[in-house]
Amino acid sequence: MWLEVLNGEDAGRALELDRPVVLGRVQGADLILRDPRASGRHVELAPVADGFCLRDLDSSNGTLVDGKPVHEYVLHGGEEIRIGSLRIAVRSDHAAPGAAVPAQAASPSWSMIGRLVDTRAQRGRRLTYAALAVAAAAAASVAVMVLAGESDEQRVAAVVRDVTAATVQVEARAAAAPSGLGSAWVLDRDAGLVATAAHVVNSGERFVVHTKTGSTTAQVVGTAPCEDLAVLRVRGTLAGAALGFGDAEQGESVLAFGFPQSAEPEELASSTRGVVSAAHAAFGDPGADVPAYADAIRTDTALDPGFSGGPLVDLDGRVVGVNAAARTVGADDRRLQGANYAVAARRARDVLKALRSGGSIASIGVNFGYPEAGSLDAGRLPAGLLVRGMLPGSGAARAGLAAGDLIVAVNGRALGSTLSTWCDATAGIESGTMAELKLGLPGGAVRRVDVRFD
Secondary structure (H helix, E strand, O other): OOEEEOOOOOOEEEEEEOOOOOEEOOOOOOOOOOOOOOOOEEEEEEEEEEEEEEEOOOOOEEEEEOOEEEEEEEEEEOOOEEEEEEEEEEEEEHOOOOOOOOOOOOOOOOOHHHHHHHHHHOOOHHHHHHHHHHHHHHHHHHHHHHHHOOOEEEEEEEHHHHHHEEEEEEEEEEEEEEEEEEEEEEEEEEOEEEEEEEHHHHOOOEEEEEEEOEEEEEEEEEOOOOOOEEEEEOOOOOOOOOOEEOOOOOOOOEEEEEEEOOOOOOOOEEEEEEEEEEEEEEEOOOOOOOOOOEEEEEOOOOOOOOOOOEEEEEEOOOEEEEEEEEEEEOOOOOOEEEEEEEEEEEHHHHHHHHOOOOOOOOOOEEEEEOOOOOHHHHHOOOOOEEEEOOOOHHHHHHHOOOOOOEEEEOOOOEEEOHHHHHHHHHHOOOOOOOEEEEEEEEOOEEEEEEEOOO
8 A cells, every 4th residue: 555645846755555654744754744734743554454544643733534534544545635735645556656757857856756766666676775775865854954944933933823812711700709810722612612720610610711802601511620620611602723632752842821810801822932841740749729740741831820721732733731830949948940830631631531521520519728727726627628619500519518618528538638638538439429528617526418529
């Protein structure tokens, strides 16, 4: 089976499929795609029993087969792949391309090399290995020059344009008054879904989303406080296109998007640029309201207050993380620089998939407060989490919890006054499951309430 580029400056170039291959815009791809809408690593083709399985690698702009968008598709020959403006034919072995090599050529181009491979292959590849090695070296040089034509600055400008449009501001409200600000990004434009951080949702009971076209209300679809992720559904139309997912690598350039707390509702999202310091970093629990992230991305991108929930993207505009936390001091109270963390997309994509269906994870819809030991001692109360408010229609609201209640245990598992203790106590409790809460009262008395997890 063969691939043949049908249009563009590389029209006629072909690649034989005799092993797994990757198509993309970066040097090192088996078939380099010279189209700005192609991602660095766009699609992978791997042999299967009856053909080749095409898998879209969470590209920014998607992949079409015979005009239909696909994520995975088994190719048998005769199909046409479309990536950006490029059309690529899938040929069976007996229909392998074989255009003649131009008689005059000042230097090898990708198209010329592709046709050279095809013609020589039909006459016997064993006689052309040396020529192909020279051609491959020349082609690599051409690829470097082509890629050099699109600088990082040009790529950044394109990403900023697209991702800024897809980033929105979330305003949390409690008792009709503003109670917090954060950021979110378009997860599904047609369904009106945006993704954000759970601690943004924890700051309010009702929500308003500000976009470049105006402001609209939003409702919580699902929240996962221990994963620090949430999904909101916006009433109205979202302007930006949905963002796809990617994976971060150490040393890779990334951009963080969000709204500083000083931003006005009509402002566009801000962006900061940095590099991935560690693609797999453990983030401990530096504060009561932030869960520990077992597998996070650490970057040196500046995160202003209000960036929480905004997207961290690569230079292809793919979400590689969700902005979550910044540490300014270490455990020894020494100042830290560039210690900013994001929930990794490899973890977020599965959690968000569950949340968008309407189920939550380890949530009863409570806005937690984290009382200090002194205030608890003064009220002769045990350690626990304070109920500051509740999402309308949540399990907590249906169970009759009220602002001011102190949750001290879940199913007999004692809580401390940090979100991490809630995560430990609720581990394994599934959405829709009933659990018993123990509420602490002054003087050591308790009250028990049954609650359904959202």
